Amino acid sequence: MRLTGAQALIKSLEMQGTEVMFGLPGGAILPVYDPIIDSSIRHILVRHEQGAGHMAEGYALATGRPGVAIVTSGPGATNIVTPLANAYMDSTPLVVISGQVATSSIGSDAFQECDITGVTMGITKHNWLVTDPADLPRTVAAAFHVATTGRPGPVLIDVPKDVSQGSMEWYWPESIADLDLPGYNPVTVGDPALIRRAAELLLTAERPVIYAGGGILKAQAYDALLELAERTGIPVVTTLMARGAFPDSHPLCLGMPGMHGNYTAVTAMQRSDLLIALGSRFDDRVTGRVDAFAPEAKVIHVDIDPAELGKVRRPDVGVAGDCRLVIEAMLEALDGLGLGGRGASGSNGNSPAGSAASARPDLAPWWGRIHRWQEDFPYHYEQSDGGAIKPQMVVETLRDLSPVDTVVASGVGQHQMWASQYWRYDYPRTWINSGGAGTMGFSVPAAIGAKVGRPDRTVWAIDGDGCFQMTAQELVTASAEQIPVKVAILNNAYLGMVRQWQEMFYEERYSEVYLSPDLPDYVKWAEAMGCVGLRCESPEEVAPAVEKANAIDDRPVVIDFRTDAFEKVFPMVPAGASNDGIVVHPSQEDRPR
């Protein structure tokens, strides 16, 4: 069967099971847009290519399937550079197709030419410049394989116009061996000897903590993690990338560690004698000053990327492998060591006499300390009647009045931290945010992508006023495509996170952080974009507005919550400081640590 390159490209995407792609056409990608008319793939026409990229990310994070975006050459391609960098930092599987000038023009500074494979080399897992239409099916199959296996990540396929206009004889690669990837062999199964050593180490710890990262979600290891935690009775912290990977309402869950983490999560890690890092990468926002991080802890580190083992902290046992497979193997090893069955919860009661597990230290003293921290240093804010709306109260109200499996997508800043702290994430893939890159403007398009992937779910974007202004135009896309997302703007009239740093570390010298609460008029703007626009100016208006928004399901809704501009995020570990220097809410300062 003879196909044009463009037809082969779209057919290849269909073969990969692509149900939706986000994009915007232009000259160099025009040939590819023609067969889209006849394709089963839904195309969502964005208003800016950055939106296409973040939508594809939101889709991927909500569904676990790769997100697909398609853009033209030059400015179309550079507009999606930020989402690629974002997806690279957060290991999100993304396949971006970009148009390119004809191969004969490459290098001539042709109209809308940009060396996008060169630009994105350092922020993609891999990229391809296709020079022959016959390579297209193989390249698409390779791109999906690379994006979704091993440590997932974004890839880009650059397709020159003469390649999409050319013709080829259709084929589809039969197996991975046909993908021409001789240098790509991701590890999956961990070394059994190392896994056994990890299990033995786990049984000797008096103050263990499971440090669960985004890898748990990528590997779909949540059930395995739950079993490991319940069987061993070890507390679990979930990083910003792992919120929802272990249920917040589980008694073993200590919440989020890191710069704005829960006091208990941060401190338990600091005092721990064994950190079991599962799909986490010792990010600087988690460790604080690295040489002062968890000074007494031995480390078990499980990661699918061997380069993460020892990159920041040298592990005592480092296992390269898929989190789910390694945790399952660890559970088997624990069986062999006498710690079988569920419900052991830190007691050695049902371990056979003489087994390694029967000699295991009692975790009760450790839990005693943890419970005291939880009691003394919970997240805290003070909402006064008639006072300004506290942003944390908005998050709690949203949480309480929305379905339990609501998907939350956030922007970057204070509101992101409150959305992570005050929501209760009990299900995997319900928390969608920009962790590694911290990309303002992520939330609206990511929420749209998530809603496209999970139309059955309520999707709330919890956004900042600054962030909202960066990508709000995608609500036009949402209205036009009937994607009824809901947006809560925590409008504090400031680039609040930057304002907080200037208040705390620059002697309240506020430089270029004021935005104004009513410029733009968010309600009118929302209405102009085909959404319902609501505004809340006092605490008692919050719940009715949320209820109203939750009842609307035929169009997007935006609520402008006028929140207290002076509220700060606590706790806080100042940048570069040790986690021991964690600053708690002012009302908790006098409590003995």
Place this chain on the structure above:
Amino acid sequence: MSITELHVASPEPVRHHILSVLVENKAGVLARVAGLFSRRGFNIFSLTVAPTDDERFSRITMVVDVESAPLEQIVNQLDKLINVVTISQLAPHEAVERELLLATVAVGPAERSQVIELVGVFGAQVVNVGLARLTVMLAGRPEKLDDFERLLEDYELVELQRSGRVALPKLDRPTGAPAGLPA
């Protein structure tokens, strides 16, 4: 690059390690490797690229600075590049290393014979002769090249180039002990 800079960049025995990297012969491969090193702050002392007997692959031999980053980290990051097929690590004492040096020296009548004498002592070659210049060549162990280069500096060096090293693992001796000289 000036000659003094070359000196600064010449590796101390303890600091460097040799990586022999088999890569796919695809457009942009070298840029990917170089980009990775600059992005991650790894230093390279030298790098050579050449085709192999299989036209699908090329071999990059690089001398990396293991003080800029742990060797294991460099290897693991490099291994993540999709076009990198295999990486062999060669500790300096386990490797046969060779490098090529070409130098053009300005010589008056008096210096000409001194330089030719030096060439003889080192087993180098005069490969080009001009009116008041000589171009000499030396292939050998990098340290030998260092010595030769230092002695040439007594003369007026017009230009000096070194190829960067290539290396292969040392062979086992028939007796079972690791092979010594000639290496």
